Amino acid sequence: MKRLMTTVIAWAAIAMTFATAVSAATLDDVKKRGTLNCGANGQLPGFGLPDAQGNWAGLDVDLCRAVAAAIFNDPNKVKFVALTAKDRFTALQSGDVDVLARNTTWTSSRDSQLGLNATAVNYYDGQGFIIRKDLKVNSALELNDATVCVQQGTTTELNLADYFRSNKMRLKSVTFLQVDEAVAAYESGRCNAYTTDASGLYGVRLKLAKPDDHVVLPEIISKEPLAPFVRHGDDQWFDIVKWVHFAMVNAEELNVTKANVDDQMKSDNPEIKRLLGVEGPFGEQLGLTKDWVYRIVKHVGNYGEVFERDVGQGSPLKITRGLNALWTKGGLQYAPPIR
């Protein structure tokens, strides 16, 4: 009888977690818990990768840190959960994570059918190929008959098949669950090329034994706007994550940096006053505090600083701003105003 009771209690506990897993008030849950649960990559340099000491770093990671900074005034109150491309949506849908910041492409079906909302594009990417230099291939259009290694559970698989089909090329693809295994197979010669988002290719190239023997082909075969995702049904939380990104972009545009944010608090510029909460109730309107942007910039930095630190000139990847420059500098990063 005792065993029976234990079984019953265990089942009831499982049922309870299922029933209460997804709550509508994510912000309250996060505050009550005291940490933000952030779904991140875990294997992608520049976007989400823990170092040897277990400190997470990357563009997506910093987005989560910025959200935590805005809520708790502490960028370290984040629990990062490493997710594969395949598990990520289930983890967000079931409430295991509050935000999915894992270089995830914004598509119509993910926005609707999956029950998720893309917040704002924090990196404009596109799919490309990496190939051995000694194959003397200069363009992706020369890849007819090639074998291509690819990671599973991504839009990448679909883009790859589409690209080869629309250019009337024959394709053999080998699909792996994890990036590391796909790259190892590419390196061993199992595949002629490896394909993923261009940002990822630079990271992969660094991981290869002889990076200089490999070249990233110039073609970008798809649009990959990468965005943090949240669940349907909680507009307040959706707004918070979206506006944390916008705040970082606005801060860059107004030249509010980690170093000068304290001085900028005394600025006469009305836009900066509104941004930093010196004037207006804009933080409270979101359910945060007056000084939410101050907290973000102070602890994490503006978008430009984060970009350069994680993927740009301050990182081994050395990716140029390109499409991710501010709209004032010929890029696509454009944030609605705070007012």
Next chain:
Amino acid sequence: MMTPGAASGPPKAPLLRDPRFRSLVTQVALCVLLAAVVWLLVEAARANLARTNVASGFGFWNVTAGFDISQTLIDYSSSSSTYGRAFWVGLLNTLLVAAIGIVLATIVGFTIGIAQLSTNWLVARLAVGYVQLVRNVPLLLQLLFWYNAVLKALPDFRDSVRLPGGGYLNNRGLFLPGLDLGGAGPFVFCALLAGIAVVAALVMLARRGRIGALTATALSVLAVLGLPLAAFLVAGGTASLVYPQMSRFNLYGGIEVLPEFVALVAGLVVYTGAFIAETVRAGLLAVPRGQTEAALALGLSRGVVLWRVVIPQAMRVITPPLTNQYLNLTKNSSLAVAIGYPDLVQIFTGTVLNQTGQAVEIVAITMAVYLAISLTTAVLMNVYNARVALTER
């Protein structure tokens, strides 16, 4: 009937203390509770899915898949095939690995199991060493080892080894000339299966003495060769050999054996073979020593003693745990996802799940499929077990 009538048995206890009544009540209560818990779970999941607007239902089955699969036993194209078709491709790939794996693991297992009991010291020690080494290393690690070993051992595409008869071997796989039957392929394959079924029936008849061994053999050959040939002629096929053609990056045409497939089968066979070897060893040791001694005393050779006296009796002990090993092998084949072999889990609960986002439906289907495969294997093995079991008289 030696037992006295039940009515005149022990005096009737009050209902509440009647053990049969009490156990019945407990069972019913447990069932109701279980049903309630299941209902609660399903209802909670349904409500959560509805609240977050996650799509549900099986409408995705007929939607175009759009992705490429590296090994397809049936026609599949990324441009026109559906998710449903992708499911069948994955299922067949899983069944292929399971079928080949089970046959090879049985051979390896019996060989090693018998070798463990060999009177030759070196052979016995080597066999024991193999079992201990393989049983104690996680299967996933072994699969990664085999995959890397296969890839590293084989030459690069540009240094492909030419095999006699027009085949090639490189780290993309083994490429062999294939037989193109001009559209009659599926018919010939079905006819071959029918032929094998006929052979099985003939063997049973011959065992019961209904037909002679010579007739059975002749009819078997006729069934296996004749039926496919007839199907080929009726379907109006044309036979031609297709040789693999070298292109800039790859070989196309003919039969292609992927390195992922070889690594997966090798890993599963070596791993499961070690467990089967232990089962076989235990079974052989369970046969009383007297049986061997008696057979030897009759002047039978050691080989005959093993195959005709010991193993048939050992099968009674071996079969039930052997079934477990077959089921394990089938289920373990889902680790294919780690080394890029497109099995059911990789294609269906991997890519299809990710593209449709319908985790509940897809995982449920996959679980049902593995359950069906396992139950079928178990039923077949139970039938066999009933045949070899000791008949008590």
